[in-house]
Amino acid sequence: MYLMERTNNHIDTRPSYPMNGPNPILVLLRYGWVVLSALILLNCSTSKTAIGHYQQEKLNDVAYGTSPRNVMDVYLPANRTDKTPFVILIHGCAWVKAGKEYVRDIQDTLLNHGIAVASINHRYANQTDIHYPQMLADVNQAMTYCHTHAAEWHTRPDGFVLMGASSGGHLALLTAYTTPRNIRAVVDFSGPTNFTDTTLLNYADKVGLMEVVQMMTGKPYVKGTLPDPAFAQASPVTQVKPIPVLIVHEVFVTIGRKIAVW
Numbered sequence: 293m294y295l296m297e298r299t300n301n302h303i304d305t306r307p308s309y310p311m312n313g314p315n316p317i318l319v320l321l322r323y324g325w326v327v328l329s330a331l332i333l334l335n336c337s338t339s340k341t342a343i344g345h346y347q348q349e350k351l352n353d354v355a356y357g358t359s360p361r362n363v364m365d366v367y368l369p370a371n372r373t374d375k376t377p378f379v380i381l382i383h384g385c386a387w388v389k390a391g392k393e394y395v396r397d398i399q400d401t402l403l404n405h406g407i408a409v410a411s412i413n414h415r416y417a418n419q420t421d422i423h424y425p426q427m428l429a430d431v432n433q434a435m436t437y438c439h440t441h442a443a444e445w446h447t448r449p450d451g452f453v454l455m456g457a458s459s460g461g462h463l464a465l466l467t468a469y470t471t472p473r474n475i476r477a478v479v480d481f482s483g484p485t486n487f488t489d490t491t492l493l494n495y496a497d498k499v500g501l502m503e504v505v506q507m508m509t510g511k512p513y514v515k516g517t518l519p520d521p522a523f524a525q526a527s528p529v530t531q532v533k534p535i536p537v538l539i540v541h542e543v544f545v546t547i548g549r550k551i552a553v554w
Contacts, residue, residue: 343371343373344371344372344373344376344446345371346368346370346371346372346446347370348367348368348369348370348403349366349367349368349445350365350366350367350368351365351366351367351368352365353365354366354410354437356412356433356434356436356437357430357433357434357437359415359430361413361414361415361416361430362413362414362415362430362433362434363392363412363413364392364410364411364412364413364434364437365392365396365399365410365411366408366409366410366438366445367399367400367402367403367408367409367410367411368408368445368446368447369403369406369407369408370406371406372406372408372446372447373446374442374446374447374448374449375448376406376407376408376447376448377407377408377448377453377476378407378408378409378410378438378447378448378451378452378453379402379407379408379409379410379452379453379454379455380409380410380412380431380434380435380438380452380453380454380455380464381395381398381399381402381409381410381411381412381455381456381460382412382414382431382454382455382456382457382460382461382463382464383395383411383412383413383456383457383460384456384457384458384459384460384461384482384483385458385459386458386459386501386504387416387417387424387427387459387463387504387507387508388416388417388418388504388507389416391413392411392412392413395411395457395460396411398455399411408445408447408448410434410438412430412431412434414427414430414431414463415427415430417504417507417508418507419506419507422507423507423508423509423510423522424463424466424508424509424510424525424526427463427508428463428466428467428470428471431454431463431464431467431471432467432471432473435452435471435473438452439473450473450474451474451475451476452473452475452476453475453476453477453478453479454467454468454475454477454478454479455478455479455480455481456479456480456481456483457481457482457483458481458482458483459483459484459508460483461479461480461481461482461483461484461539462480462483462484462485462528463483464478464479464480464483465478465480465483465485465528465537466526466527466528466531468533468535468537469528469531469532469533469535470531475535476536477535477536477537477538478535478536478537478538479537479538479540480537480538480539480540481540481541482540482541483528483539485527485528485529485539486527486528486529486530487505487509487519487523487524487526487527488519488523488524488527488529488530490519493505493513493515493519493523494515497513497515508526509522509523509526510522511523
């Protein structure tokens with residue numbers, strides 16, 4: 293059961309009560325139709341009129357920056373034009389693990405439906421010098437690279453859709469709300485949105501995720517105290533702009549030996 297609300301351009305399908313969910317990537321793989329439905333709902337479906345004359349291309353490990361982590365796989369559909377939707381896809385795994393291979397099936401699904409996709413790696417959060425501003429800078433740098441190569445690739449130069457799962461959903465939202473670029477829409481699968489919520493922070497501490505949250509924000513959190521202002525600055529909910537957003541969460545409930553899916 294989902295609580296669905298629409299407020300202006302914002303569609304939220306969060307569960308109506310807190311509960312642990314499954315790995316968001318498994319959600320994506322098992323419900324790939326949601327990805328395409330999201331783009332259609334946000335008016336980002338492929339053009340029915342304009343057709344280009346270019347072949348499908350797959351450009352792997354394209355370096356968009358100077359860090360070894362600044363690489364992306366760029367998949368370009370056949371018959372694309374400068375109006376074809378272009379998704380910047382951001383992997384999840386708590387800002388500190390995994391990579392673009394983690395969402396390869398999603399990238400393939402989008403490509404097969406005529407959507408251009410750049411699936412990016414970003415620098416991992418750490419305890420010293422890589423926190424959310426540096427990861428946002430990576431996403432922005434990837435978009436700049438796609439912009440500057442638009443004529444070469446025969447793709448749109450701007451108006452990207454940001455899509456991510458888990459921590460990637462968080463980065464997609466936060467980038468969309470803070471970048472000067474024109475973002476067409478955001479699709480967030482199970483990404484956290486409010487790090488000022490001490491209930492969420494205490495739960496993160498309970499399940500062993502506080503260390504990565506502190507690496508992402510760059511600041512410590514002490515239970516029973518107010519979070520550092522960096523926790524608010526890293527929260528998409530405090531940065532909201534009028535951009536179409538679809539947030540999707542899934543909840544599993546075990547009943548005896550059966551699993552119910554909400």
